[in-house]
Amino acid sequence: MSTVPSLAAVADPPPRYVDGAAMDYFVIEMVNALRASSAVATARTKKVEQEMIDAGLMPAPAPPPPALKKEQMRESMGSNLSLSSLSKTGREGDEEELRARLEAIGMHVGANMAERLCHDRGLFTDTLDAIKFICKDLWNACWDKQVDNLRTNHRGVYVLQDNAFKPLTRISDPHVIRS
């Protein structure tokens, strides 16, 4: 019996499923695991840096003046330069690495899901077509609903509006009075 799979089986492989509950558990544990992992990575690079400073190959970094710290925190919200994170003081540096890792995972998984969903459709005619694909197919695959409102100014700005974003629906609001 030949071990070569039939062409039809390879062309359209049956979708493989993952247990939903297992995935939820993994996602819950993910943030802590990544926090530990990024702490290890930062510790490792700091150690190498310290060795180089001791060997005299690198000048010792100047301590950041306290007046600039607040600005640095605000900057780290927008940018994701992991290079500069090492020079920032302790807590912000760790959060920075964690955020960079989470974002990279999100990009990777999102891009692969989009590629998978593109398999059966034809080419995109224009940018609007691509945005509509995101609003309908991608949103449906991730969160079982479509984007509620899509607006554009026809000059390259698109606004996607979701009235009940699944990841946020279960987060409680401390100011809501429960009766």
Add this chain to the structure above:
Amino acid sequence: MPPQLRLNAVAFVSPQNHPILIRTFVQGQDELKYHYIAHTSLDVIDERITAAIASKSTECYLNLLYTMEDVAVYGYMTPLKVKIIIALALTDAVVRDADVLTIFRALHTAYRQSVANPFLRLNAPIDGYNDHAILLAAGSPKWKAFRKRVDDIGKAVGAVAVSV
């Protein structure tokens, strides 16, 4: 014995027109020839795509691009602008569109599964998603899974009989 489709070569080209993987299945022939074939196909593909855009078609399958001495070259462009080019040995038998389309879908699936590998970017900076080099790395000799998948498809094609 019904004549069979023979897949001579497969080429994957990135959206920036860099070759990702070029694989040949015929012994005793110069592999460079298929590099040339893939390169000239790029121009033909560009023409077909502009024609397709002009006629508002959304077909991924670009059908027969051209024929050379002993090979027929077919093209396919994925929605993410990755181009797949295959060279089939010319036979007298009728080659069904559906068969070639199945081959392309199998190749697209193999590409998609190989590029999804998160270990491809182990040594790349965390931030660079659209890192072009990662796509190219998928085809390099270090990452064998992609080649193996493409080889499996080549063997599977050989096992498909073509109806006369």
